[in-house]
Amino acid sequence: MDNVTHTLISILVGEAVHRSVPPSAVLGDRARRGAAIAVMAVGGNLPDADVIYTGWAGTTTDYLLHHRGHTHTVVGALGLAVLLFVAVRLWWRYRRITPRRADLLFLAGLAVLAPLLHIGLDFTNSYGVHPFWPLDNRWFYGDAVFIVEPLLWACAAALLFVLPGRTPRVLIGLVLAAGLGLSWFTGFVPASFAVLLTLLTAGLAALSRFASARVALAGGVAAWLVLTATFAVTSRSAERRVEALLAERFPAARTLDVVLTPMPADPVCREVIAVQRTADRYVLRRAFDSLAPGWIPAERCARLYPSGDETTAPLAPVDQPSTGEIAWRGELSLDAGLFATLAGQSCAVEALLRFARAPWAAPAGDGWIVGDLRYDREAGAGLAEVRTGPGGDGCPRLPAPWTPPRQELLPGE
Numbered sequence: 001m002d003n004v005t006h007t008l009i010s011i012l013v014g015e016a017v018h019r020s021v022p023p024s025a026v027l028g029d030r031a032r033r034g035a036a037i038a039v040m041a042v043g044g045n046l047p048d049a050d051v052i053y054t055g056w057a058g059t060t061t062d063y064l065l066h067h068r069g070h071t072h073t074v075v076g077a078l079g080l081a082v083l084l085f086v087a088v089r090l091w092w093r094y095r096r097i098t099p100r101r102a103d104l105l106f107l108a109g110l111a112v113l114a115p116l117l118h119i120g121l122d123f124t125n126s127y128g129v130h131p132f133w134p135l136d137n138r139w140f141y142g143d144a145v146f147i148v149e150p151l152l153w154a155c156a157a158a159l160l161f162v163l164p165g166r167t168p169r170v171l172i173g174l175v176l177a178a179g180l181g182l183s184w185f186t187g188f189v190p191a192s193f194a195v196l197l198t199l200l201t202a203g204l205a206a207l208s209r210f211a212s213a214r215v216a217l218a219g220g221v222a223a224w225l226v227l228t229a230t231f232a233v234t235s236r237s238a239e240r241r242v243e244a245l246l247a248e249r250f251p252a253a254r255t256l257d258v259v260l261t262p263m264p265a266d267p268v269c270r271e272v273i274a275v276q277r278t279a280d281r282y283v284l285r286r287a288f289d290s291l292a293p294g295w296i297p298a299e300r301c302a303r304l305y306p307s308g309d310e311t312t313a314p315l316a317p318v319d320q321p322s323t324g325e326i327a328w329r330g331e332l333s334l335d336a337g338l339f340a341t342l343a344g345q346s347c348a349v350e351a352l353l354r355f356a357r358a359p360w361a362a363p364a365g366d367g368w369i370v371g372d373l374r375y376d377r378e379a380g381a382g383l384a385e386v387r388t389g390p391g392g393d394g395c396p397r398l399p400a401p402w403t404p405p406r407q408e409l410l411p412g413e
Contacts, residue, residue, distance in 0.1 A: 001121040002148045003045055004175060008156040009121065009224060010044025010114055011037055015162060016217040017110065024103050030164075031097070036110055039084055043114025046080045047071040047122075058397065061348060064355045064384055065400040068122060073133045077115035084111040124228060126261050126374060128357065130402055137403045139357070143239070143260040144232040150179035150189075151227050151265050154197055157204035158220025162213045176201055182264075188306050189265045190296060197265050234267040235260055238289050241325070246274055246285075249320050253278050256408065259358055259374055260289075268292045269301030272326070273358045273373050275406070277336060282409060284358055284373055285318055285331040286311075293324030302327045311376040312369065312385060313360040332360050332373075339409045342368055347395035348386040356384065357405040367392050 018036040023029065050071045054063040070076045088107055092099055099107070123129050124142035131140065145152070156172050163169060183189040183197050204223060208216040239258050246255050253276040261271040274285040288302040299322065315330025322328050338361055343350040349370050353359060356372035367389015375384040386393040404410055 001118075001125060001145070003048065005149060005152050006044045006048075006118055006121060007041055008153060008159075008172070008175065010040040010117060011163075012156055012159060012217065012220050012224070013113070013117065014040030014110060015159060016221055017106075017113075019214055019217060021106060022102070024100070024106075026097065026100055027103055032103075032106070033164075035088055035107065039088060039107065039110045040114045040117075043080065043084050043111060044118050046084070047077065047115050047118045053398070059393070060383060061351045061355075061386060061393070061396040062398050065351060065396065065402065066398055068127060068129050069400070070133065071115075072119050072122060072129050072131065074116070074119075074131050075133065077119060078112065080115045081108075081111040084114065124231070126259055126357075128405075133401065137401050139402060139405050141259075141357070142232065142235075144235040144262065145228060146262050146264040149264060150183050150197055151200065152224060153179040154201040154204065155220045155224040155227070157201045158208050158216045158223075160205050161208040162216055176205075186306075188263065188304055190268075190300075190304065193265045231262060231267050234291055235262065235270070238270050238272075238291055241291075242272055242274065242289055245326060246276065250276065250283075250285075253283060256406070257357065261374070263301065263304055264306075266296075266304070268296050269298075269304060271305055275358050277408070280336050281333050282336045282338070283331060283333045284313075284360055286315060286329040286373065287318075287322075288327045288329065290325055297324045298322065298327035299324075302329065310379045311373070312362075312371060312379060312382065313373055313376050314362050332362075334361060336409065339370075339406070340411055342370060342388060343410060346370075346386075346388040346392065348393040349388060351396045351400065352384070352386050353404045353406065353410065354400050354402045355405070359406055359409075364389070366390050 014036040018033050024032050050066055050069050054066045085108055119129055119131050124145040125147045126141055126143045128139040128141045130137055153175055157176055159172055160169055180198060183194040204220055207219045238260060242258050243255055255276050257275040259273040263269040268291045270289050272287045272289045276283045288298050290296050290298040290301050313332055315332055318328035318331045320328060339359060342361060343353055352370060358373040360373050361368050361370045364387060367387055369385055369387050371385035
């Protein structure tokens with residue numbers, strides 16, 4: 001999830017908690033609100049501090065493996081919560097504030113909530129998280145919400161007239177205006193959903209202006225939860241329909257995974273990557289799905305998608321007709337044992353396979369290029385791709401314990 005969303009949702013929740021608990025006997029309203037918003041805004045972004053050591057490591061594979069690494073686990077979140085708690089306690093001591101037990105519980109609760117909320121928001125998209133390390137090193141994917149979701153930005157409209165001071169109101173207003181502009185003028189969002197976004201923003205802003213603060217905040221939090229639930233429910237519905245369609249169209253193949261990436265502000269359209277296996281072949285199929293083909297056909301979903309159709313992976317046409325429900329964009333068939341061979345020959349490939357959910361490979365000069373089709377958005381080498389052979393990518397500097405998403409392709413894991 002983008003950091004704008006993390007910040008807005010964290011502040012929304014922090015303000016709602018502040019106004020929902022009894023006043024402090026020691027801290028004034030302004031001081032406690034400041035602490036709540038600071039802890040939530042900082043803590044809601046703090047897990048992404050992993051970019052510091054991934055930047056130090058210097059390789060793309062290190063970034064992919066550790067951007068949502070140990071700081072995006074429950075254990076890591078609790079460690080970050082301790083840092084937040086101690087930082088605020090030291091600040092209070094500097095300001096000669098002696099908090100009561102209720103104030104410490106309030107602070108501790110927010111310090112724990114903020115990084116856990118970050119992990120929960122990150123779970124909702126298709127990048128994945130592995131929150132239960134070291135007990136369970138598997139990746140978990142929500143496949144429900146686009147990584148930059150203007151509908152979630154709109155929920156912050158509930159803060160417009162609730163937060164004191166002009167500066168936060170102006171900043172939130174600018175973000176809301178940016179979300180509306182991106183939805184109306186980029187061409188990625190159907191006009192009907194741009195209208196929905198506009199109405200939601202205007203409605204929550206009016207609630208913030210004319211209703212009580214608690215009612216406005218409850219409306220913003222409820223809108224966030226309902227929107228997330230809507231995307232999750234429609235995503236599961238799309239997954240079931242796609243799995244049934246794959247079983248019908250490709251009866252000889254076993255579906256290992258269905259990767260779903262929804263469109264921004266659009267619960268109807270999704271990019272689909274089907275990961276399948278036959279007795280001796282591994283097959284990736286890319287398509288676009290529409291839950292409402294009579295309203296928004298799948299071909300239109302494909303045209304709306306931000307990244308276009310160019311890929312480094314050499315996708316061949318799918319030998320199946322597109323329909324209003326699904327528009328095929330290509331497939332790649334490989335020997336099922338290829339990745340085990342490449343992983344044994346290249347530590348860069350072995351590391352990438354601890355991240356790649358839809359791995360692909362293709363010959364490149366005297367070696368291979370190996371990538372993850374989820375992030376293959378250009379004709380040349382990109383974010384989630386490594387090379388083997390002479391002059392190929394070296395080993396990552398930071399080892400990662402994560403279970404490979406396609407473990408079934410790697411005997412002995």
